[in-house]
Amino acid sequence: MNQTIHEGPGPQSNDPVESAAEPDPLTPEQLAALWEEEAPPPAGGLSNLISSLFATALGGAGMALAAGLGLGTPAAPGPGLWPFVMSLAIVVFGAVQIVVGRHGGDGEKFSKLSWLTAAGFATLIGLVLLMPVIGFEIPSLLLCLVWMKLLGGETWRAAVLYSLLVVAGFYAIFILALGTTIPHLF
Incomplete structure (x- = not known):
């Protein structure tokens, strides 16, 4: 029977699969050094x-x-x-x-990634310009989609789902519950 010998701090295991799958966690100092390198x-x-x-x-x-x-x-x-x-x-x-x-x-x-901030700001300006014309629902949905998919790297499925939930939540809070005068379609 194969047994692995665990050296160093942490729990010991005689199961080779369990030992290989769970590396020792990094210390805060090691994490800080890793983040500094990256x-x-x-x-x-x-x-x-x-x-x-x-x-x-x-x-x-x-x-x-x-x-x-x-x-x-x-x-x-x-x-x-x-x-x-x-x-x-x-x-x-x-x-x-x-x-x-x-x-x-x-x-x-x-860097090139700094332009993502400019893209996020431009889409926010688009929301502000479109909201009085077509209400907040469509521009907010588009803004959420762009931010989650293109800027955040979410999957399309997650981006669509979260965007619909966010817009529905804002509608429920600001239109239905608070009765604000935000331009809206429904």
Whole structure:
């Protein structure tokens, strides 16, 4: 009878199939080293500065657009108050990152995969533009499909199923339960 001898920490087994199928788990230090080897190169100070300036400018544009919607008061907030607050937070974090992040840090260097973020943003803009015209159901379904299949790598079956569930859930919450005025088909 064949017996394997288990060396090192962990449970011991005399079953050769069980021993071969269950390798010893990696320690946190080994995992950190493995992730560091696989990580993309750091971006560096110039890339961090450019991305921080872009985020700050985008936040500033958001503040201007939100102010155009009307801010109202804290007691009676206008439609632009929440987008204004969020845009202000982006400006503040971008400005802090300009000062703190110029030394490089852990930011990743831009690569071909960085364009996936741009694709995700473009599809989100498409959702915003199409929603007033044809309601939220179709654009939301398309957005979920694109994000899950093309950006997330899900199977078509999973992407379709999850997208239908997400849109149905949003419909149930925002249209049926809360009665919001989001443009919708049904």
